[in-house]
Amino acid sequence: MSHMTQSPLQQLTGRPIIQAEEATPMTSEVTAPRREIGSEINSVFELSDVSVFYGSYQAVRQVDMSVGRKEITALIGPSGCGKSTILRCFNRMNDLVPGARVTGKITYHNEDLYADYVDPIEVRRRIGMVFQKPNPFPKSIYDNVAYGPRVNGTKKGLDDIVEQALGGAALWDEVKDKLAESALALSGGQQQRLCIARTIAVEPEVILMDEPCSALDPIATAKIEDLMHDLARDFTIVIVTHNMQQAARVSDRTGFFTADVDAEGVRHGRLVEFDKTTKIFSNPSDKRTEDYITGRFG
Numbered sequence: 001m002s003h004m005t006q007s008p009l010q011q012l013t014g015r016p017i018i019q020a021e022e023a024t025p026m027t028s029e030v031t032a033p034r035r036e037i038g039s040e041i042n043s044v045f046e047l048s049d050v051s052v053f054y055g056s057y058q059a060v061r062q063v064d065m066s067v068g069r070k071e072i073t074a075l076i077g078p079s080g081c082g083k084s085t086i087l088r089c090f091n092r093m094n095d096l097v098p099g100a101r102v103t104g105k106i107t108y109h110n111e112d113l114y115a116d117y118v119d120p121i122e123v124r125r126r127i128g129m130v131f132q133k134p135n136p137f138p139k140s141i142y143d144n145v146a147y148g149p150r151v152n153g154t155k156k157g158l159d160d161i162v163e164q165a166l167g168g169a170a171l172w173d174e175v176k177d178k179l180a181e182s183a184l185a186l187s188g189g190q191q192q193r194l195c196i197a198r199t200i201a202v203e204p205e206v207i208l209m210d211e212p213c214s215a216l217d218p219i220a221t222a223k224i225e226d227l228m229h230d231l232a233r234d235f236t237i238v239i240v241t242h243n244m245q246q247a248a249r250v251s252d253r254t255g256f257f258t259a260d261v262d263a264e265g266v267r268h269g270r271l272v273e274f275d276k277t278t279k280i281f282s283n284p285s286d287k288r289t290e291d292y293i294t295g296r297f298g
């Protein structure tokens with residue numbers, strides 16, 4: 001990448017960044033807002049040879065990757081390359097898609113996530129999901145956040161749980177005086193933070209986010225990004241994003257997906273490269289990754 005005067009990460013974040021390989025101690029100015037992580041992954045999930053089919057169509061093939069505990073992992077790549085499909089594998093959401101089938105192995109804390117004895121509902125309680133479009137229930141702000149704990153049988157201490165979850169989602173101050181009002185009256189950015197509060201109220205271990213900021217303005221996006229950094233102290237986060245600045249700013253590791261066209265002209269998604277975000281954005285190993293992050297493709 002010697003032909004580049006500025007690394008893509010530098011272009012994307014507007015910050016000087018040292019090459020991942022030069023392990024000089026990073027100052028907070030250089031790394032902020034991202035953190036430095038080790039190359040070793042303390043993994044929560046491990047995917048090996050994972051393919052996902054919709055009927056006979058193999059949408060994504062042979063994915064091998066890990067998700068580090070209390071890290072933020074970003075999945076990037078052009079439309080249709082299977083990012084959402086892979087994200088849904090992490091909490092067995094594809095079980096709910098008619099005709100979807102997952103092959104290969106996915107472990108969660110070294111346990112086979114797809115074993116017969118694993119209860120997918122319990123999986124989804126521990127591995128929560130936030131969607132692209134904020135989807136609050138047509139209920140009060142309070143009832144949205146209390147929903148999950150109530151389903152789990154919690155009756156006492158709900159007020160505290162609601163306050164904590166709203167605080168964790170950086171929304172408490174904005175809504176504390178109108179908890180009984182409809183969630184639908186909140187702005188889009190507030191609704192998305194409410195959905196994050198609803199997700200963290202059941203104390204999941206992992207939060208999956210599928211383009212959580214794509215419907216939000218830059219200010220609301222910045223709030224959600226700050227929030228992700230705070231959440232990563234307690235939670236493991238996997239985020240799909242089309243916004244490369246966002247992937248570069250918030251994530252610790254990044255997986256770049258693309259779609260290959262086979263001999264019959266059928267497109268299949270695949271994971272091209274998975275590495276520390278600093279490496280992906282400063283010195284990617286694969287030409288396709290470089291072309292994508294520099295805007296020459298996709």
Ligand SMILES: Nc1ncnc2c1ncn2[C@@H]1O[C@H](COP(=O)(O)OP(=O)(O)OP(=O)(O)O)[C@@H](O)[C@H]1O
Nearest residue numbers: 054059077078079080081082083084085086097269
């Ligand atoms: N429910 C479904 N039934 C059939 N095919 C599907 C289904 N969901 C996704 N696909 C197909 O699987 C492939 C991967 O889709 P997916 O939604 O995972 O891509 P993506 O990378 O998330 O794209 P985008 O960036 O546009 O959201 C696409 O070809 C898509 O048409």
Ligand SMILES: [Mg+2]
Nearest residue numbers: 083084085240
């Ligand atoms: Mg998608």
